[in-house]
Amino acid sequence: MKRTHRTISLILSVAMLLGVLGLPAEAGGFVPAGSGTSASSEPLTVVTQPESQTVNPGATVWLTVTAQGGKTPYTYQWYRSSSATAAGSRVSTNQNYTFTTVSRYSGYTYYCVITDAKGDSVTSGRAKITIGTNAESEALSVKTQPQSQTVSAGASVQLTVTAQGGKTPYTYQWYRSSSATAAGSRVSTSQTYTFTAIARYSGYTYYCVITDAKGDSVTSDQAKLTVGMNAEPEALSVKTQPQSQTVSTGASVQLTVTAQGGKTPY
Numbered sequence: 287m288k289r290t291h292r293t294i295s296l297i298l299s300v301a302m303l304l305g306v307l308g309l310p311a312e313a314g315g316f317v318p319a320g321s322g323t324s325a326s327s328e329p330l331t332v333v334t335q336p337e338s339q340t341v342n343p344g345a346t347v348w349l350t351v352t353a354q355g356g357k358t359p360y361t362y363q364w365y366r367s368s369s370a371t372a373a374g375s376r377v378s379t380n381q382n383y384t385f386t387t388v389s390r391y392s393g394y395t396y397y398c399v400i401t402d403a404k405g406d407s408v409t410s411g412r413a414k415i416t417i418g419t420n421a422e423s424e425a426l427s428v429k430t431q432p433q434s435q436t437v438s439a440g441a442s443v444q445l446t447v448t449a450q451g452g453k454t455p456y457t458y459q460w461y462r463s464s465s466a467t468a469a470g471s472r473v474s475t476s477q478t479y480t481f482t483a484i485a486r487y488s489g490y491t492y493y494c495v496i497t498d499a500k501g502d503s504v505t506s507d508q509a510k511l512t513v514g515m516n517a518e519p520e521a522l523s524v525k526t527q528p529q530s531q532t533v534s535t536g537a538s539v540q541l542t543v544t545a546q547g548g549k550t551p552y
Contacts, residue, residue, distance in 0.1 A: 357404045362400055364379070391415065392417035432509035441483045449498075458474075462492055470490075489512060
């Protein structure tokens with residue numbers, strides 16, 4: 287017992303001495319029971335990179351980065367550069383950099399240097415911002431197609447389309463046709479076409495021609511409408527789901543759903 291007490295006293299004395307000298311107990315090879323050792327963190331890395339964008343003058347651009355590893359908290363320094371290699375000038379110290387586009391900066395690149403609490407730093411990839419009323423974008427296409435429906439006479443019918451790519455804003459022209467090949471007649475210029483089902487139009491098809499600001503156009507699929515006094519509706523369900531989107535701050539976002547079956551109106 288005396289030897290045990292002497293050992294404990296010696297350990298405590300060493301720990302106290304190290305404390306007086308301002309050294310951590312680990313420096314003398316002593317680790318207090320239950321304290322454990324701090325696990326080394328993973329290297330500082332960029333998890334979310336800023337993304338290149340094509341926008342019109344005056345649009346709001348939102349660039350963001352996220353980091354992991356190293357030692358928190360992180361600091362951020364954004365740069366704007368006239369080329370893909372030049373260092374550029376400092377523009378923001380926020381994690382999220384939001385700004386209004388100016389034509390003279392079209393083609394410039396933006397990147398962020400993230401520094402952790404230990405002083406280690408990592409540089410994000412470069413995001414190129416292209417600005418101009420004639421800026422190239424992806425081709426115009428139909429994102430959400432109108433859906434065929436079976437309803438009773440007098441029921442409310444809703445057909446909708448969404449587009450992507452091209453140059454906004456879009457215009458819409460709906461057509462009703464007696465067959466899958468005939469051009470048909472114009473019935474609406476709204477993105478969503480809502481009307482009351484009439485028995486004499488049972489079997490007709492409906493489609494939409496979408497035109498962008500450059501004059502390019504794309505035609506949706508044809509939706510067939512079956513109308514009957516005793517039409518047996520299917521169970522109520524969601525036909526078109528809302529779609530995830532990535533947009534700039536201030537941009538207009540449109541979410542839509544369409545249903546089928548059950549009993550209208552919804």
